[in-house]
Amino acid sequence: MSNIAAGEQIADEAFAENILLSPAPVGFAPLGEAFEAPGVDPEQIPQTRDELSELLSFTYDLTVTRAGELNIPIVGSVSGGFNRRVIVYEWTRYKELTGSGSIKYRFGYVIRFCLTVSKWEVQGKLSLPFLTAQAELGNIEASWLMQVRGLIGPKIDSVVLPPQDLKVETFVIAKQSLNAAISAISDPKTKYVPGIVLASIDPNAPGVVYWLSAVKAYAVDSARRGRTGAQTMARLGTTDPAANDAITEVYNYLGITNPNQTPDNSARENAAMILRGIKADI
Numbered sequence: 001m002s003n004i005a006a007g008e009q010i011a012d013e014a015f016a017e018n019i020l021l022s023p024a025p026v027g028f029a030p031l032g033e034a035f036e037a038p039g040v041d042p043e044q045i046p047q048t049r050d051e052l053s054e055l056l057s058f059t060y061d062l063t064v065t066r067a068g069e070l071n072i073p074i075v076g077s078v079s080g081g082f083n084r085r086v087i088v089y090e091w092t093r094y095k096e097l098t099g100s101g102s103i104k105y106r107f108g109y110v111i112r113f114c115l116t117v118s119k120w121e122v123q124g125k126l127s128l129p130f131l132t133a134q135a136e137l138g139n140i141e142a143s144w145l146m147q148v149r150g151l152i153g154p155k156i157d158s159v160v161l162p163p164q165d166l167k168v169e170t171f172v173i174a175k176q177s178l179n180a181a182i183s184a185i186s187d188p189k190t191k192y193v194p195g196i197v198l199a200s201i202d203p204n205a206p207g208v209v210y211w212l213s214a215v216k217a218y219a220v221d222s223a224r225r226g227r228t229g230a231q232t233m234a235r236l237g238t239t240d241p242a243a244n245d246a247i248t249e250v251y252n253y254l255g256i257t258n259p260n261q262t263p264d265n266s267a268r269e270n271a272a273m274i275l276r277g278i279k280a281d282i
Contacts, residue, residue, distance in 0.1 A: 039100030109150030153190035
């Protein structure tokens with residue numbers, strides 16, 4: 001199967017029934033094409049599409065605040081709390097290189113279908129047909145847009161559409177636009193622009209392990225004290241996505257999925273049991 005045919009199949013699967021959403025990768029932090037990668041051998045940075053080896057497709061969802069931190073396109077403002085989500089269907093090809101500090105850089109291109117959903121109350125396995133039906137019924141409000149990074153050309157420009165409300169008619173347009181974007185990669189006039197798609201810190205690097213362990217201990221202690229997840233993130237005062245992911249993980253473990261939800265007595269007692277007398281904050 002050719003790369004383009006495989007891409008079209010991936011696009012079809014992304015729009016199929018019962019897509020299981022995965023969490024956004026830990027440390028997911030797009031840095032922009034002009035960002036330098038300390039410790040990476042310039043001779044190893046791919047300058048053509050033929051040098052890009054890894055092909056990856058996955059689907060994940062995240063809050064609009066998190067999406068804003070990661071430069072994921074959002075329809076509307078970066079607000080709305082937990083009842084606004086961004087669902088991302090991503091198709092990317094890249095070459096991964098490791099730089100200083102165990103940071104892994106992905107050089108390549110990415111095509112994203114980004115769906116911003118308001119009045120979010122759905123859980124579990126989802127699909128675009130299901131969300132489209134919910135939008136038609138008025139149970140959710142949803143709009144989508146396309147993003148392409150690392151590729152330029154007339155065909156790419158023609159298939160990346162402005163934001164659209166999710167409806168039955170635009171669902172068909174969305175699928176056609178995603179397939180057209182993938183097909184446009186093989187067009188002779190489509191050019192690859194060398195740059196970083198994203199960078200992530202090796203989660204097994206000792207410094208990262210210790211840092212995230214400290215963040216998790218702090219989050220458990222904050223929950224014990226009755227702080228919400230949002231308050232805990234604000235008090236920590238870091239923009240590191242991995243740290244905020246760690247805080248979210250702790251609160252989810254304690255049964256708190258809304259960042260503005262105050263821990264109840266049961267959650268606070270469980271947090272105290274985990275700490276066994278340790279205090280990680282003052």
